[in-house]
Amino acid sequence: MSLLTKRRAVLSHPQATSPAGNGRERWVSQIDRITSPAAVRAASPEQLTELAADIRRFLVDKVSKRGGHLGPNLGVVELTLALHRVFDSPADPILFDTGHQSYVHKIVTGRAGDFDQLRVRSGLSGYPDRAESEHDWVGNSHASTSLSYADGMAKAFDVRGEKNRTVVAVIGDGAMTGGMAWEALNNIAAGKDRPLVIVFNDNGRSYAPTTGGMAERLAALRLKPGYEQMLGAVKGGLLRAPGIGRPMFGVLHAMKSAIKDFFLPQTLFQDLGLKYLGPVDGHDIGAVERALQRAKGFRGPVLVHCITNKGQGYPPALADEAEMMHSPAAFDPDTGKPLAAGVRTFGQVFGEELVRHAAIRDDVVAITAAMSGPTGLGPFAEHYPDRFYDVGIAEQHALTSAAGLSFGGLHPVVALYSTFLNRAFDQLLMDCALHGRGVTVVLDRAGITGEDGPSHHGMWDMTIAATVPALRLAAPRDGATLRAELAEALDVDDRPTLLRYPKGAVPQELPAVRRIGSGDAAIDVLYEREAPGGVLLIGVGVLAAAAVEAAERLADHGIDATVVDPRWVLPVSPELVELASEYRHVVTVEDGGRSGGVGAAIRDALPTDADVLVLGLPQDFLEAASRSDLLAEKGLTGQAIARTVAGHVSGAARTPGERRRSGDESRSARPEHPGR
Numbered sequence: 082m083s084l085l086t087k088r089r090a091v092l093s094h095p096q097a098t099s100p101a102g103n104g105r106e107r108w109v110s111q112i113d114r115i116t117s118p119a120a121v122r123a124a125s126p127e128q129l130t131e132l133a134a135d136i137r138r139f140l141v142d143k144v145s146k147r148g149g150h151l152g153p154n155l156g157v158v159e160l161t162l163a164l165h166r167v168f169d170s171p172a173d174p175i176l177f178d179t180g181h182q183s184y185v186h187k188i189v190t191g192r193a194g195d196f197d198q199l200r201v202r203s204g205l206s207g208y209p210d211r212a213e214s215e216h217d218w219v220g221n222s223h224a225s226t227s228l229s230y231a232d233g234m235a236k237a238f239d240v241r242g243e244k245n246r247t248v249v250a251v252i253g254d255g256a257m258t259g260g261m262a263w264e265a266l267n268n269i270a271a272g273k274d275r276p277l278v279i280v281f282n283d284n285g286r287s288y289a290p291t292t293g294g295m296a297e298r299l300a301a302l303r304l305k306p307g308y309e310q311m312l313g314a315v316k317g318g319l320l321r322a323p324g325i326g327r328p329m330f331g332v333l334h335a336m337k338s339a340i341k342d343f344f345l346p347q348t349l350f351q352d353l354g355l356k357y358l359g360p361v362d363g364h365d366i367g368a369v370e371r372a373l374q375r376a377k378g379f380r381g382p383v384l385v386h387c388i389t390n391k392g393q394g395y396p397p398a399l400a401d402e403a404e405m406m407h408s409p410a411a412f413d414p415d416t417g418k419p420l421a422a423g424v425r426t427f428g429q430v431f432g433e434e435l436v437r438h439a440a441i442r443d444d445v446v447a448i449t450a451a452m453s454g455p456t457g458l459g460p461f462a463e464h465y466p467d468r469f470y471d472v473g474i475a476e477q478h479a480l481t482s483a484a485g486l487s488f489g490g491l492h493p494v495v496a497l498y499s500t501f502l503n504r505a506f507d508q509l510l511m512d513c514a515l516h517g518r519g520v521t522v523v524l525d526r527a528g529i530t531g532e533d534g535p536s537h538h539g540m541w542d543m544t545i546a547a548t549v550p551a552l553r554l555a556a557p558r559d560g561a562t563l564r565a566e567l568a569e570a571l572d573v574d575d576r577p578t579l580l581r582y583p584k585g586a587v588p589q590e591l592p593a594v595r596r597i598g599s600g601d602a603a604i605d606v607l608y609e610r611e612a613p614g615g616v617l618l619i620g621v622g623v624l625a626a627a628a629v630e631a632a633e634r635l636a637d638h639g640i641d642a643t644v645v646d647p648r649w650v651l652p653v654s655p656e657l658v659e660l661a662s663e664y665r666h667v668v669t670v671e672d673g674g675r676s677g678g679v680g681a682a683i684r685d686a687l688p689t690d691a692d693v694l695v696l697g698l699p700q701d702f703l704e705a706a707s708r709s710d711l712l713a714e715k716g717l718t719g720q721a722i723a724r725t726v727a728g729h730v731s732g733a734a735r736t737p738g739e740r741r742r743s744g745d746e747s748r749s750a751r752p753e754h755p756g757r
């Protein structure tokens with residue numbers, strides 16, 4: 082008896098289809114026993130239908146515990162089963178664009194048993210992961226890369242003469258809005274005899290409905306699933322109609338391509354040189370399987386267009402009109418309601434504040450790269466739809482388009498997740514900064530993000546920003562500073578400005594005890610002892626609070642420390658340099674990579690004999706773990722900072738002059754950083 086036959090026997094038990102009680106235990110344990118795609122290949126159509134239903138229950142159950150990408154995975158259940166029946170993974174690589182919808186692939190490739198550890202430290206990654214399985218060829222999670230990976234693999238198999246392999250890339254309609262996808266399509270189409278199947282998973286949405294010209298055409302198609310029959314009926318009707326014979330049909334036939342142009346995406350892809358199959362109902366396993374078989378038989382580049390529903394089969398996801406439960410936090414599986422009460426986030430403060438500015442200033446416009454809800458731009462989009470642009474998953478275009486808006490006399494605000502700015506570095510540097518454009522870039526998810534792992538920690542932005550001449554960067558430490566710094570950013574019209582803050586609750590306000598200077602050069606003093614001259618702790622963003630805690634602990638040990646938040650930490654101001662020169666030791670604390678970040682910029686700005694200790698994240702790919710755990714491990718809590726500073730001070734207790742005279746200390750001879 083095959084595994085699936087056994088499983089089916091269990092499923093035929095009346096209780097087994099219920100997602101509660103003993104029944105749930107049973108189907109979960111059966112799915113746990115799928116060890117390879119062979120089990121799926123051996124299944125009958127009826128078994129596959131039941132398996133699809135079981136997988137959905139499994140996904141809801143497991144994702145409800147700690148959160149994850151539920152809606153996207155519910156939408157690709159049948160599609161993934163069909164893929165693994167037609168293609169021979171891992172010999173035929175199956176790549177999932179962005180990778181957030183690879184949970185079903187993980188189940189089919191024998192990883193169901195690891196789902197209790199989904200997105201936890203050393204557990205199952207929320208994305209494909211090369212270390213996890215030979216079936217995961219790439220560990221992606223930034224969108225629109227799958228077609229380029231696939232193009233390269235297909236070329237490699239071609240060069241090596243491995244003609245019987247097929248590369249498969251599954252790409253969503255959201256990821257298809259990214260420029261990289263089109264660069265790759267242009268190349269893929271040229272490889273006429275390189276077997277490469279693109280499965281276009283068209284659910285009409287990124288988080289929110291996908292926008293843009295292509296999306297509009299696809300949406301028209303989705304609204305008219307019977308278009309083939311319609312064309313057939315028109316043709317048949319015309320041929321039979323009295324007075325309208327073949328000549329008239331000929332004229333109308335010529336119009337057909339125009340009609341198709343309007344309705345069909347196939348012209349789009351076919352004109353590029355790709356074979357197009359579809360559209361196929363992506364929830365009909367048999368139909369998808371047949372289309373994939375045809376595509377595989379073609380032995381060249383083919384696009385199979387599958388129409389699916391995000392959240393399919395789970396009513397709470399389908400009812401979530403905003404995001405179809407794209408990536409919910411832990412929730413009640415029966416109702417879909419979140420388990421924890423929502424917290425007030427930096428993104429919310431930003432979103433509300435931007436609406437306030439927009440009411441007063443009609444030159445303020447906003448741009449999102451397909452993430453209006455998660456970046457806090459929802460209220461702006463609602464209040465000012467004519468000044469709001471969702472450019473698709475196109476961060477590079479977002480930045481250059483912002484430069485264009487600025488040339489046109491407007492002040493654009495581009496809201497992104499920190500990690501996605503990485504790919505728009507050139508646009509920030511050349512198109513915005515070199516051109517002196519007043520563009521405000523607001524980055525959420527800066528620093529450690531947590532469960533999404535190495536690709537999503539927003540720890541590169543300050544290194545990027547520090548290399549851009551004249552760019553101003555502030556990391557608000559709380560809601561009040563975010564409001565103030567956003568207002569200041571909107572007043573800059575001759576260079577780009579960047580604000581960055583982390584995921585999670587906006588922290589309690591941390592008022593300044595006094596302010597040194599004003600305007601761009603204002604420095605907030607957050608904590609000071611009566612006797613200056615000891616340690617100057619420079620806290621960047623929310624880590625200013627940890628610096629204050631560290632200073633309090635140091636005071637208990639007789640070490641005097643002053644804590645400041647320089648507000649506009651880049652470029653480093655002469656006022657900060659002057660202040661730092663009054664202290665024996667300068668310690669910078671930031672929630673970003675240590676190499677080339679704010680601390681490094683401050684160190685570079687100070688005299689070479691200044692004693693500067695740069696605390697931050699190691700320049701490494703940090704694993705998935707909670708933000709608090711990783712900060713503690715990397716030595717960025719108040720307690721850890723105090724311990725490091727105390728150790729440093731006792732080891733370097735001389736003034737720069739004393740060190741210079743003895744000639745034994747240089748900047749390169751700094752103590753080892755914690756957390757390496």
Ligand SMILES: Cc1ncc(C[n+]2csc(CCOP(=O)(O)OP(=O)(O)O)c2C)c(N)n1
Nearest residue numbers: 153222223224253254255256286287288451
């Ligand atoms: C470069 C980049 N920008 C933004 C994101 C955030 N993001 C993750 S999934 C997603 C939507 C993807 O839509 P689609 O490709 O259609 O997949 P679906 O979720 O609809 O299955 C976005 C914007 C990302 N992962 N990468």
Ligand SMILES: CC(=O)[C@@H](O)[C@H](O)COP(=O)(O)O
Nearest residue numbers: 179181222408455526533584
């Ligand atoms: C796949 C992706 O890039 C996003 O969906 C991301 O995982 C969401 O992160 P948050 O849950 O922090 O919004």
Ligand SMILES: [Mg+2]
Nearest residue numbers: 253254255286
């Ligand atoms: Mg989509």
